[in-house]
Amino acid sequence: MKGHAAGAGQRRNRRFFLLFVMPSLLGVILFVLIPFMDVVWRSFHTVVAGRFTGFQNYAAVFGNQAFRLAVRNTVRFTLTGIPLLVVLSLLIALQISKAANIGTIKSLYLFPLAMPTAVVVLVWKMVFYRQGFLNLLLTQAGAWTGLWGEVHTDYIGTGASFGVLVFSYLWKNCGYTMILWLAGIRQVPAELSEAARVDGASEKQIVRKIVLPNLKGSLYTIVVLSFLNSFKIYREAYLAAGPYPQQDMYLLQHLFNNWFVDLEFDKMAAATVCVGAFLFAVIILLMRIWDKREE
């Protein structure tokens, strides 16, 4: 009897699952999955005649100077930006979780998420150009302390552009990551810290021995989402310096866009497959680690 009811429940589940998921699933199949198969096919063929070329497109991609530069910069950006973001936002979240008036501070940190990039970039230009606010500030600080003279660094057109990019990423995403940390901190059982406090543990010990170990689960999510958001830095980079910026901020996203504009679909297809496969592997790997943690 019970088995029968469960069977009916399963049948109902399957039927309504399909009904509800169908509009979205059809769209995903038609607009994402099938065209992606097409891209995979193209990555093994020439653009014009559609002749099979084996791994020639892939070889062309990996031999390409611009591709190597873009990969190097993107990796460098990710490895600099994400650890900085994760640590900085954790420090802020730990401080804020103790503060009394949390609402206003959170709003302030979150607000950059709402600022349209085009607006932000207008301001960054005023700050980071050679005669901009940053140099004005530095010069005044130099005059005040007497340590250095006038500063005329161009932060967009030189290697410093990489730093501007990282700064802009931190500026935009700190609030987002901080909220994730705060949610994690809130889930740390209060009894644990209370008990430790009663036993005479200092605040620092509580953070190190109780709060931080309990945040490991949040760390994985935060790294994944920070990585996802790191790709959007292209908007700032593109608006500040156009399609061919100073070479330290030439990212994979620039390369994809330029290949797209130049209709180099064969190389683009091969690069898409490579980057897609890499990301897929990373995501699945991280998911595995999550699942293991939960067991």
Add this chain to the structure above:
Amino acid sequence: MAGRSGSKHQFRILYDGLRRLRSALRVGLLALPTVLVCLPVFLIVTGSVMSNGELGRYLETVFYDGTEYIRWKIVPDYPTFGNYGKLLFLSPQFFVLFWNSVKMTAGILAGQLLAGVPAAWAFAVYQGRGSRILFTLYVVLMLLPFQVTMLSSYLVLDRLHMIDTPGGVIIPAVFSTLPVFLTYGGFRSIPVQLLEAARIDGAGEWRIFGMIGLPLGRSGLLSAFVLGFLEYWNMMEQPMAFLEDKSLWPLSLYLPEITWEQAGYAFAASAITLIPAVFVFAWGQDYLEQGIIYSGLKE
């Protein structure tokens, strides 16, 4: 003896100094965003009420590589709403672009409501083996950046003759899987017993979705809406790739096209672009936070 108490005293001073430094650091950490957030807004707002001539005097050195540093005034010499006036009443082009932005954002969000919300309900309520595998696929798709799907989107849009139409930007975004994931978070927070009770009382599945799911799962839905609005109001990559005709562009792409001779316009247009985003942010900050938390949930 004296030496020992002296070193103790010095130690004390050092310790106090360190503590003071730490609390100063804490205040700095909390106060820094105030500067970093308010400064851009302040510059945009004050700039938008300066005349082109005055702005030109301040900014010339920045954009033509002069020798002086940039200057600014908290209160402009001759405050004017002329930029706004010209933008709103004398340049029809601006209106077209503003409406492009509104249409695109509204179209995408409405489409996501129709396709994504039922899908989120399906994943949250009717779980089975197949649904779990499919959900993993959705999560992976949600994490892929635009550049990876750019070529495939282009190929299908080209075949459907949707390149250079607003639909070419709207349709692929409608089937983004991020809002499904966020809405799913809200639906999952509804207790299963409630749905079972409704079933026993004879409510059909559609009724349960409409009468229990939508009202009780509204936090997920609204957080998808807020995050979606901020994302699509700021959309650049998609229109840049799929729209050649500049009269179809959204505001976010038009702003950088304004030249420095018309800096006043640029500031006023920036301020106007900022207004809807600020409005949604102020109204939906709680949902924004909720959405960020949902985006971090594993399942």
